[in-house]
Amino acid sequence: MSQFEDRQKGQEAKFAFDAEKKFKAEARRNKLLGIWAAELLGLTGDEARNYAAEVVAADFQEAGDEDVYRKIAGDLEAKGLSVGEAAIRQKMLQLTQTANEQIAAEG
Template identity: 75%
Template sequence: MAGFEERQKGQEAKFAHDAELRFKAEARRNKLLGLWAAEQMGLSGDAANAYAAEVVAADFQEAGDEDVFRKIAGDLKAKGTAVTEETIRAKMAELVQTAREQVLAEG
């Protein structure tokens, strides 16, 4: 019986650890995406970092990635950039992997 409980606790700990890594990777992806979008809009330095923080915060509006996509797409369109929705989605997909690698490398 003790072996079963230990195994169960181990599985719960792994689940919690995996969920934490997913959360960190999503937040990192959003930050990287925000920095990329800021660059597209001609922002740099503190302004770019502040915009990236807005993108990270936008992800808490609803489940999934659409809230982040809408923010980025709307802001890029408002600034008159020529970045397409397809480019934004491709960048989001690319940065998911980059963010995962960075988070895993940090331990």
């Protein structure tokens, strides 16, 4: 029974580690996405950092990426910028990979 319990604890630890890594990568992706959008919106310095933080916070509205997409798309549209859905989603994918690489490099 001890081997089974050890294996179960190991699986639980791996699950928790993977979930934490995924959360960090998503938050990092959202920050990078916020910085990208801030540049498009003409924001710099503290305004750009604050906007990136708003994008990170937007992800807590619902599960999945739609809340982040709506935040970015809505803000760009409100500013009169025509950045298509495909371009935003492509940037999200690209930055997901970048965030995963950065998190992995940090160990």
